[in-house]
Amino acid sequence: MKIVDAEVVVTSPGRNFVTLKLTTDEGLTGLGDATLNGRELAVVSYLTDHVTPLLIGLDPHRVEDTWQSLYRGAYWRRGPVTMAAVDVALWDIKAKAAGLPLYQLLGGASRERIGTYGHANGRDIPELLDSVRARLAEGCPAVRIQSGVPGLKAVYGVSDTDDTGAPVLHQQARPLVEDWDTAAYLRHVPTVFEAVRAEFGAELPLLHDSHHRLTPVQAARLGKDLEPYRPFWLEDCTPAENQEALRLVRRSTTTPLAVGEVFNTVYDYQTLVTEQLIDYVRSAVTHFGGVTPLRKLFDFAAQYQIKSAIHGPEDISPVGMAAAVHLDLAVHNFGIQEYSGHTPLTDEVFRHAYTFSDGHLHPGDAPGIGVELDEELAAAHPYSAAYLPVNRLHDGTVHDW
Template identity: 55%
Template sequence: MKITDAKVFVCSPGRNFVTLKIYTDEGIYGIGDGTLNGREKSVVSYLEDYCIPCLLGRDPFQIEDIWHYFYKGAYWRRGPVTMSAVAAIDMALWDIKGKALKTPVYNLLGGKSRQGVMVYPHAYGETIEATIENVQKYVDEGYVAVRAQSGIPGLKSTYGVAKGKTYEPAQRGMPTEYEWSTEKYLNFTPKLFQKVRDAIGDDIHLLHDCHHRLTPIEAGRLGKELEPYHLFWLEDTTPAELQESFRLIRKHTTTPLAVGEVFNTVYDYTTLITEQLIDYIRMSILRGGGITSMQKVAALASIYQVRTGFHGASDLSPITMAAALHFNLAVNNFGIQEYMKHPAEANDVFPHAYAFEKGYMYPGDEPGLGVDFNEELAATYPYQRAYLPVNRKEDGTLFDW
């Protein structure tokens, strides 16, 4: 079997997605996700101008060698654009191999380690009461884990809280500017979780995302104050380029820590994992360079009792969600999977076999990844440039969003 062609498609069924389709001389094709939220066209150029010409004529079964070719062979390693492009290729190759061997990808990764993949949705509201109502809605739908975010009194906008029914931070036009007060956030958040626990009890797992907005000592304070509410994890407390900063956080709290949705290689994690400074790795299949790369990250993490908790927001297409579910079903040190539902038009463009039932996701038993791509329908949703927001403190200082 040889690769004969590869094409990149950009469509916007509710939001922008970048899809790679790799074709073979045996009529089997594979699809991969290359979406980089707010910078989609950068990945398109990387794939079309540099990667695809080097794919033609290769054996798609040689996934390990091809992965290293595009990682080591480029000389300029790492970075979200490079790793998203490499991931798109990698996913498509695993899809081809599964289809050719007539088996789901999880069987190529060692088979099932569990029956289903525990997932968590996003519950939010402009007030604590609205957040509690939203958490209860998900509990009633069968979820056993829920992320809770709330509007903060005195701030006009807050990360994770949508004005409408769906949360989509990327907006068309120039970037939206949010405002932020660390002091108000720190004083408010423990009250949120006290009232959520009072309302729903102790059996449901609760998660919370700080979105890189705290210093290490502030993160230690928040983690300590949230300990009575037994969070499943506290996510992305501080920008983690300085991995050593988590030593300080770890000294002050036993609240489990998750980090890394913006990471793109294992080297972003080495100190965090080997010193057991975190409990969950958040890097996604897409941002982390694909299934081939994430196997290595998860294997390293397992030695240090660190589990997976992949990013799974709706800025990743159903292709990445399917790849994550196959991976999560197979890997032993799985923890939890983020799950934000895609809009109906996106599900139509990417028909898939995976499904949700009673708090768990199942990838299905279709050969390959179990996702397809409707090119004709995708063409009716043209790309529309969109930006993620930026964030400023109340005095106007540009801050982490």
């Protein structure tokens, strides 16, 4: 079997997605998610001009060899998109050729279903409590809580919603500018946890994302302040490119830590894992090079009792989500899966076998990753310029978003 065609498809059924479609001489196709939020067209050019010409004529079964060739052959290594879409598309083809769902090629199921956490947010605490109720009504076994901060106009994790509670996605030609005040945030977050615990009790697992905005000392303080409320985790409490920074946080608090959604190789995790400075690894299939390296990361983390928690926001397409769910079902050290869901239109463009029921996911048993792209419907929703927000302090200084 050989790859005879490689196509890059861009569609925007509510937000932009980039999909790689590989076709073999036996008529099998494989899909990979290449979405890089806010830089979609750069990825299209990169894949079309530099990556896909290398794939024509290759044996799609040689997944590991192709991954290594793309990683080592470019010389300028790393980056979130070089191997990921290709790797997932090759696994999709390989599993389809075997007539099996992908998780069977990864060792089979390690569990019956996959626990998720949903996103609850509100501009104030009463609105947040209503959002938590909505997530619980969906059956979510755990909830991430994000609240507006008094005095700030716009805060990460607090989005506009429609009548169903689904996030309203604003696409714009320039980034939305959010404002930030760390001291106000640090004062407010413990009161948020206190209110949610008072309303919903001690048993509900609660997560919170600081989104890289704190220094190590500030992160340590927040972790300590949240200990009475027993968070499931504190996510991305400080920019973890400085891996040693997590030593200070770890020494200062027993609050579990989750890190890694912006990482793209195992080298970003070396210190964090070997020194057991975190409890959950957060990388996404789409931004970590695909199924091949993420499975290796999870096996590495398992040696240190660290669990998986694959990044699953709305900007990971159903193709990337499907690959994540197959991994979730297979790996032994699964922890939890983030699940934001997609718009109904997105689910029409990317018809998928995975299901979400009573707060849990299952990949289904369709051969491959179980996603089919409706190319005609995709073409009816072309690219629309969009950026992620940026963040500034009150004096105008750019801050981590």
